[in-house]
Amino acid sequence: MVRKIERDQNRFKQIVRGKIKGDLRKYITHGEMIGKTGGELVSIPLPQIQIPEFRYGSKNSGGVGQGPGDVGTPIGRAGEGDSPGSAGDSPGQHILEVELTLDELAEILGEGLELPRIEPKGRANIIEEKDKYTGIRQAGPESLRHFKRTYKKALKRQIASNTYNPADPMVIPVREDKLYRSWNPVFLPHSNAVVLYLMDVSGSMTDDQKEIVRIEAFWIDTWLKSQYDGVTTRYIIHDAVAREVDQHTFYHTRESGGTRISSAYNLANKIIEADHPVADWNIYVLHFSDGDNWGEDNRQCVAMLRDQLLPKCNLFGYGQVESPYGSGEFYRELEEAFEHVPNLALSEIRNKDGIYESIKEFLGRGR
Amino acid sequence: MNLSRKIADAVETLPPGGPLPCPVEAEAAGARLSVHLTAQGPVGIAFDGLDYAAAGRRDLSADELRKWGDRLAARLTYLMEPLVVLEVDALAGEAALRSQAPTPRGDLRSFYEVRLRREGSLHLQRIAFDEAARRRQAVPCRMTIEVLERLADDLVASLD
Structure with missing residues (x-):
């Protein structure tokens, strides 16, 4: 039976979910909540919900017009006030923050953006060994003693040896009666995914553009982690050369070299071939750039995508983040080279408001 | 006669109404x-x-390319927007300068782009990004002949 407090709590959760879903675009666009991610929980500010509180009635509290002055005396004329007041010492009105798990957030994202669930590629990819307490042994630590079975066995022994007295039903297990839980290895199918984030950090990419990438990557990560048992994330930055870095470096590096996107595609391909065999992994490659690629590199990128990366990936997403100088030509090159390729998603992100549609473009294919 | 005077002469002596x-x-x-x-x-x-090339120079290193870009940015203060060195590609031996901030005008955002090459040549053009068409295109650079003269002098001086 559901207790009233649980019913109320569920209702509150429904209200919170509704609020977040209603304002999902705003939450996606603003990146401040990403900083509030602590482990598996995310704090989300909800200024619109009023917390229930006691309010005193007006009984015995007097009426109106109790201040000094006669009837008709004007109040609050401009310029007649006191000097500016000092800072207050009482607490201000706080914004309510609710904590959601990343899975709950992913669920809201999925519902809000109407994202299809991802069908992992092929059969279950990796067989994972897990221990489950499904067996019984005659030896083991006392902490694992199976109380019920031990006493049943003792009872059987006492009945068989005629030492059991129903009038005085006392069952005393001896050493031979004791049974202990034991574990057996169970092999579970396990779908794994690797997400490679590629970002152009050349001189033309500004901090604002990187912030957009950071926000978008957070939401894509949240969704993919809700769809797979294990998600491995790897980061590659590039200007004219590419290198693998950790998450912090990924978001905070600015180089001043030229832009050669093929260097990043080449490294991504090497990483996949070395560490993430296509048969075992669901592979996602998401690349963000302002599209200002140098020289003849576009042709190399198209060839590399067609021959190397696309055949290996569940999804290859390219997000072109607009810079103050507009959007580069790389997006058009890909658009012209690849028509209706199911595992290639292209998205032009003009500003933070474009993140919402871009996520939908990347994840809306259910791949 | 120096380069700036020669280019000014070449422009001024074009027949009026010529092709x-x-x-x-x-x-x-x-x-x-x-x-x-x-x-x-x-x-x-x-x-x-606009193309400029200084003949008979040894190839510039990436660091020298950057310094050349910095000198150019410091000299070319009379164009519509100040220039900054944006990228230096050591592998290709190229550097790119652009306007620090593009000038918005209606649906267009225009800026200068200067590409420097290690052999001591450069290409200058003005580019506009069309918000509606979502494309960049080269647009004409407009300047007086006096500004063109000064530009020629500064290009020569920046490599000295």
Whole structure:
């Protein structure tokens, strides 16, 4: 039976979910909540919900017009006030923050953006060994003693040896009666995914553009982690050369070299071939750039995508983040080279408001 | 006669009402300047690209390319927007300068782009990003002949 407090709590959760879903675009666009991610929980500010509180009635509290002055005396004329007041010492009105798990957030994202669930590629990819307490042994630590079975066995022994007295039903297990839980290895199918984030950090990419990438990557990560048992994330930055870095470096590096996107595609391909065999992994490659690629590199990128990366990936997403100088030509090159390729998603992100549609473009294919 | 005077002469001596666009070139002391003229009037000219090359120079390193870019940015303060060195590609031996902030005008955001190459040459053009068409295109650079002269002087001086 559901207790009233649980019913109320569920209702509150429904209200919170509704609020977040209603304002999902705003939450996606603003990146401040990403900083509030602590482990598996995310704090989300909800200024619109009023917390229930006691309010005193007006009984015995007097009426109106109790201040000094006669009837008709004007109040609050401009310029007649006191000097500016000092800072207050009482607490201000706080914004309510609710904590959601990343899975709950992913669920809201999925519902809000109407994202299809991802069908992992092929059969279950990796067989994972897990221990489950499904067996019984005659030896083991006392902490694992199976109380019920031990006493049943003792009872059987006492009945068989005629030492059991129903009038005085006392069952005393001896050493031979004791049974202990034991574990057996169970092999579970396990779908794994690797997400490679590629970002152009050349001189033309500004901090604002990187912030957009950071926000978008957070939401894509949240969704993919809700769809797979294990998600491995790897980061590659590039200007004219590419290198693998950790998450912090990924978001905070600015180089001043030229832009050669093929260097990043080449490294991504090497990483996949070395560490993430296509048969075992669901592979996602998401690349963000302002599209200002140098020289003849576009042709190399198209060839590399067609021959190397696309055949290996569940999804290859390219997000072109607009810079103050507009959007580069790389997006058009890909658009012209690849028509209706199911595992290639292209998205032009003009500003933070474009993140919402871009996520939908990347994840809306259910791949 | 120096390069700046020669290019000004070349522009001024074009026959009025002559065929446009047309290339106009000048050469002095091993340096060559050419503009692809698209319009010419009594006040100034418009061109869709300017190329400068200093002959007989050894290849510049990435660091030297950056320094050349910095010197250019410091000198070319009279164009519509100040320039900054944006990227230096050591592998290709190229550097790119752009306007620090593009100038918005209606649906267009225009900016200068200068590409420097290690052999001591450069290409200058003005680019506009069309918000509606979502595309970049080269647009004419407009300047008076006096500004073109000064630009030629500064290009020569920046490599000295």
